[in-house]
Structure formats: C-alpha cells, structure tokens
Amino acid sequence: MSKALTTGSPWRVIAAFSVPLLIGNVVQQLYHFADAIVVGRVLGVDSLAAVGATGSLLFLLIGFAWGMTSGFAIPTAQAFGAGDAAAVRRSVATGALLTGAVTLLLTVAAPLLAEPALRLLRTPEELLPEATTFAVISFLGAATTMAFNFLSSIIRAIGDSRTPLVFLTVSCVVNIGLVVALVGGLGTGVGGAALATVASQGIAVTLCLLYVWRRVPVLHVRREDWRVSRADLARHLHLGLPMGFQASIIAIGALAVQVRLNSLGPEAVAAYTTAARVDMLAVTLLASLGLAMSMFVAQNLGGGRPDRIRAGVVQGIWMAVIASVVLGGVLILAGSHLVELFVGDGEERVVELAAYLLLVNGALYVVLGVLMVVRGALQGLGHTMVPTVTGLVELVMRVGAAVVLGAAYGFEGVVWGNPLAWVGAVAGLVPAYVRAHKRLALEPVAPLARVAATRSRSRSRDRPRGRSWSTPWSRRRAPRPRVPATPRVPATPRVPATPRAPATSSPPSPSSATPGCADPTPAGDGSQAPTGHRLRRVTGCRAAPS
Numbered sequence: 001m002s003k004a005l006t007t008g009s010p011w012r013v014i015a016a017f018s019v020p021l022l023i024g025n026v027v028q029q030l031y032h033f034a035d036a037i038v039v040g041r042v043l044g045v046d047s048l049a050a051v052g053a054t055g056s057l058l059f060l061l062i063g064f065a066w067g068m069t070s071g072f073a074i075p076t077a078q079a080f081g082a083g084d085a086a087a088v089r090r091s092v093a094t095g096a097l098l099t100g101a102v103t104l105l106l107t108v109a110a111p112l113l114a115e116p117a118l119r120l121l122r123t124p125e126e127l128l129p130e131a132t133t134f135a136v137i138s139f140l141g142a143a144t145t146m147a148f149n150f151l152s153s154i155i156r157a158i159g160d161s162r163t164p165l166v167f168l169t170v171s172c173v174v175n176i177g178l179v180v181a182l183v184g185g186l187g188t189g190v191g192g193a194a195l196a197t198v199a200s201q202g203i204a205v206t207l208c209l210l211y212v213w214r215r216v217p218v219l220h221v222r223r224e225d226w227r228v229s230r231a232d233l234a235r236h237l238h239l240g241l242p243m244g245f246q247a248s249i250i251a252i253g254a255l256a257v258q259v260r261l262n263s264l265g266p267e268a269v270a271a272y273t274t275a276a277r278v279d280m281l282a283v284t285l286l287a288s289l290g291l292a293m294s295m296f297v298a299q300n301l302g303g304g305r306p307d308r309i310r311a312g313v314v315q316g317i318w319m320a321v322i323a324s325v326v327l328g329g330v331l332i333l334a335g336s337h338l339v340e341l342f343v344g345d346g347e348e349r350v351v352e353l354a355a356y357l358l359l360v361n362g363a364l365y366v367v368l369g370v371l372m373v374v375r376g377a378l379q380g381l382g383h384t385m386v387p388t389v390t391g392l393v394e395l396v397m398r399v400g401a402a403v404v405l406g407a408a409y410g411f412e413g414v415v416w417g418n419p420l421a422w423v424g425a426v427a428g429l430v431p432a433y434v435r436a437h438k439r440l441a442l443e444p445v446a447p448l449a450r451v452a453a454t455r456s457r458s459r460s461r462d463r464p465r466g467r468s469w470s471t472p473w474s475r476r477r478a479p480r481p482r483v484p485a486t487p488r489v490p491a492t493p494r495v496p497a498t499p500r501a502p503a504t505s506s507p508p509s510p511s512s513a514t515p516g517c518a519d520p521t522p523a524g525d526g527s528q529a530p531t532g533h534r535l536r537r538v539t540g541c542r543a544a545p546s
Helices: 010-043 045-053 055-082 085-120 128-140 140-156 162-185 191-213 230-264 265-303 306-339 346-363 365-380 385-409 411-415 417-442 447-458
Strands: none
Touching: 010 045, 010 128, 010 162, 010 191, 010 265, 010 306, 045 055, 045 128, 045 191, 045 265, 045 411, 055 085, 055 128, 055 140, 055 230, 055 265, 055 365, 085 140, 085 230, 128 140, 140 162, 140 191, 140 265, 162 191, 191 265, 230 265, 230 385, 230 411, 230 417, 265 306, 265 346, 265 365, 265 411, 306 346, 306 365, 306 417, 346 365, 346 411, 346 417, 365 385, 385 411, 385 417, 411 417
C-alpha cells in the first residue's frame, strides 16, 4: 500500500517506515547467518574463509549497482510527493532502462574478471578455487539481485516499505531451505550456497512484478513513458552514479583491508568474515534508518514541506543515537557468544579476534548512526557532491588503517579502519547539512501544505488524508480550508395588510381611494400598466380589473 510521508508526526512516520526496513535487514542477515553456519559447519573454516574472501569483490561491483538503483528511486519519491503521476512513471521507466544496461554489463564482464581480481587481492591459494566458484555464480545471477533492488526501491519510494519486507522474508526462507538441501544434502559445495541465493532472489523478483502489476497502478509504465529524454537520463545519473560510486569507494577500502587480511593468514580472514556477519546486522539496522530518512526528505521536498524536513532530520538523529547505544551495548556484551555460532570447537583465536572487532565497532556506533541519517538527508535533498567527497575520506581512512596500522599492529590495527572512516565522514557531512538546514528555514511552505499543517495542529481529531491511488489523478482534489459561515441576518417582520374595501360596481372615486395609491389605469388614455408592474399588498393597493 502506497503512503505519502508528507503528513503526520515526522518521527512517527520515519519510525513506521523504518521498522519494515529494519526487520527486512534482520531477516536478510539471518539467511546470511544460515549460509555461514551451514558452510562453516558442513564444509569447514577454509570454505567459510573462501566465501568471505569474495565479499569485498562482490560489494565492489554489486554494491555499486545497488547504490545506483537506490539513487534512481529518489526522483520517483520526489515526483510522488509532488503528486505528479506522469513524472512517477517516467522516473520508473528511466530507472528500469539504466538498471538493465548496468546489469547486462555486469553479467557479461564480471565473471571473466573474477579469478584475476581474486589473485590481485592476494587470496591464499588454498582458498582460490572455492572463492572463484562462489564469485562467478554470484556474478552470473546478478540480474536477480539488481532487479529485486530496483523494484524494492521504487516500491519504497511511494511510501510502502512493508511489501518488500514480505517478499524478502519469502526469499530468505527459500534461500535457507535451498542452502541446507544443496550444501548439506546434495554436497554441491560453496557453489550451491551461491546458487541458492540467486534462485531465492529470482522468486522475490517475480513476486514484486506481480504485486506492481495487480496492486500499484501508479507504477504502471505506459508506452509513451519509455521515450525518456536526455534530461531524465541526466537527472537519474546525477543522483545514481554518485551513490553507486560512494558504495564502490567503500568497497575499495574494504578491498585494501582484504589484501592486508589475506597477508595475515586464514585465521585473520575467518575472524574478520565472522565478525563482519554480526557487525553487518547492526550496521544495516542503522542503514535502514538512513534509507528511510532519504525517502522522507525526498517526498517532503517534492511536496513543498521544508519545515517537516528540518524537524524530521533532527528527530531522526536522536533516534539513531538511541538505537546505536542499544546495538553497541549488545555487541560489546554478547559479541563472543555470537561469534561462536559460526565456528566449531578449537577456534579460540578466531573468536578472540572477532570479539575485538565487535568491541571497537560497537563503542563507536553512535558516530555511524549520525552518519547514516545525515547522509540520507543530503541524498534525499539531491546533494551528491558532499556525500561523494566524504566517501573519498572514508577510503583514505580505511586504506591508511590497513596499510599503516595493519603493518604496525596486525589484525588489531586493521580493525580501526571502519571507526576512523566514520569519524572522517561525519566531520564533512554534519557542516554540509547544517548549511542546508539553514537554507531550508528560508524556503516557503507550499500553501496547501501550510493549510494542512494548521488544521492538523488546531484540530487534533482530524486524521491525515492520504491519496487513494485507485482514483485518477485528474479527479483528486486537495483539501480546502474551512470557511466560517456568514451570520444569518434577522428576518424583517411582516407588516399586516390593510383590510380591503368592499367591492362596488362603480369604479372608486379619487376621494375614496386609499391614500398614497395611484390608479393603475389612468383615466382617459386606456393604456395598460407597464410590463412587470405590481402593486404591493402591504399598502392595501389593488389593481383594477381589466
């Protein structure tokens, strides 16, 4: 069900939109957990390390595509907030064309580059065969990942974050069953784990298409909408490419970390991979809040509500701080116990290293929470330069920690790459948003939005009126303000009529006529009374019979 994010209390709207995203990310991480548990328990630590060795490479290419499709959904959200159905359809068509082009390039080129890239990353020889198999199958099935990410993004752009959660949950359940059957039952190795992920996401894509076709007419693209203009392509690329590039920058930093970890041996790779599974659960929760913030800001920007943007971002930062403290406390206190779920007995060194990573990251989740909210707000406003520059700062911090601190302190030095990157990014994002926050205070609120806000404050019994997407856009009407009724003027009292004189056969003489009356048939000329002439009964006058 589509929902406008331009009405209601900002923090409540953001929380309601974020909860399905949070649950979805938890479910997604749970099936990653299932993959890791099955691979680690059935195939061993080396197979788990081989899968982990492909993580940075997969994130470099698929992460770029994922970030780009998320950027394509921002114009869709802005058009939806403005109530422009034609712009919504054009945005969907433009994003679909660009997503298809990138998917084709990724599917053809990435499998050929998988093994050379893994060798360039200094993947240990004992891990290389399984790592190559997992990467090639994942790249060949990238079309399902791209399609699901794009469809989920445009559905969320119209305010519906629950439906993608349902389809993602179905995909996760199918994935867990396939992993157990293929890896544990049929013995297909790490290739079976990759194939299970591709197949389960293909089911999710099918469900998304059926849902859009049957339930979301606003996303039905018409034939003329596929004739996109250069301006549409430029606008979507202006938002999508920086977000994809930003994800790639983060992945490049992760590749530098991977190179250092590979030089530290299989234990360091397994520890980092295992801790990253647990850490990613908390990171994606905060990332969900950032995604909700970008959709909230984009819709309210299109709807002309800068006042809601200002209030929503401040409230979102407080929400992120509270969530970060809770998540950090859980990982600090229970991190080692969570790591033990992924490795077998006798791997105390792996558990120790992984628990240290969770301790360092958990203590600085507050910085990450602020980063996610502020970055999402700037992206929703259409600002791409500052997030991209801060992505470069993150790259420098991660690579510096991997090269300098990793050489000096080993695994413990590499761990500090993420917290340093978060601090460097926040140092650039916060001042940029403060400037944007001040500019938003000078922008006018849309007239109808101002009326709606006034009514919402003055009449608590009024409920926000959402749009019904089954009604044609041409027949929708904005709510009108109530106009006070004009006071009723008291009625003039009736004057009693003068009693009529008795009828006589002869015409009345002038002396017997009622004073102040004129004879309607003047004597001597035989003319008639003027058309429309009437004598008032209140005076007692009466027209003579003709």
